[in-house]
Amino acid sequence: NAGVTQTPKFQVLKTGQSMTLQCAQDMNHEYMSWYRQDPGMGLRLIHYSVGAGITDQGEVPNGYNVSRSTTEDFPLRLLSAAPSQTSVYFCASSRYRLSSYEQYFGPGTRLTVT
Amino acid sequence: QKEVEQDPGPLSVPEGAIVSLNCTYSNSAFQYFMWYRQYSRKGPELLMYTYSSGNKEDGRFTAQVDKSSKYISLFIRDSQPSDSATYLCAMSAGNTGNQFYFGTGTSLTVIP
Numbered sequence: 001n002a003g004v005t006q007t008p009k010f011q012v013l014k015t016g017q018s019m020t021l022q023c024a025q026d027m028n029h030e031y032m033s034w035y036r037q038d039p040g041m042g043l044r045l046i047h048y049s050v051g052a053g054i055t056d057q058g059e060v061p062n063g064y065n066v067s068r069s070t071t072e073d074f075p076l077r078l079l080s081a082a083p084s085q086t087s088v089y090f091c092a093s094s095r096y097r098l099s100s101y102e103q104y105f106g107p108g109t110r111l112t113v114t
Numbered sequence: 115q116k117e118v119e120q121d122p123g124p125l126s127v128p129e130g131a132i133v134s135l136n137c138t139y140s141n142s143a144f145q146y147f148m149w150y151r152q153y154s155r156k157g158p159e160l161l162m163y164t165y166s167s168g169n170k171e172d173g174r175f176t177a178q179v180d181k182s183s184k185y186i187s188l189f190i191r192d193s194q195p196s197d198s199a200t201y202l203c204a205m206s207a208g209n210t211g212n213q214f215y216f217g218t219g220t221s222l223t224v225i226p
Contacts, residue, residue: 105157
């Protein structure tokens with residue numbers, strides 16, 4: 001199993017550009033989520049999904065969209081990049097939504113917006 | 115006020131020392147308490163989890179939860195240089211949607 005994979009590893013965008021961060025898992029996990037990690041702020045939940053076709057907002061959803069058409073994939077879209085979105089983005093997955101303490105994280109995407 | 119507070123450190127100890135890492139929280143609904151380890155430029159990996167109050171031991175690691183004080187701890191015995199990492203606490207109420215709230219992380223260096 002590859003676990004949770006994320007692409008790209010690094011990305012530089014100009015203000016106003018859009019892009020999609022990819023996340024995939026091969027563990028047949030129901031629950032998937034996106035976090036951003038910033039110095040002094042910890043990990044903050046952006047969006048999450050409890051199954052294919054079901055998504056919901058987390059703590060910091062503004063400026064981001066998600067969709068979940070399959071169990072395996074959970075892409076994160078930045079609609080119009082802003083410097084405030086410079087961060088490290090982590091995707092995570094877990095098996096059961098009500099016992100999702102055992103989250104598996106991907107390696108992260110480092111995004112810089114200039 | 116943040117949901118979860120964690121001293122960022124950095125913490126530097128000699129090899130073999132006992133390390134104590136702590137978090138406090140404000141939401142009394144939290145029932146699941148987790149500790150993650152994050153090496154530099156890697157994703158967090160789950161180290162231990164505890165449900166409700168009490169202690170849990172796994173090898174050199176012990177997690178403690180005191181819900182009355184809203185305080186959790188992670189103890190590392192016989193610390194090794196390979197334990198050098200950032201340690202994140204995380205908590206959840208366990209309800210539908212199951213949002214996790216993370217501490218900012220404590221950076222630990224174990225000196226050989």
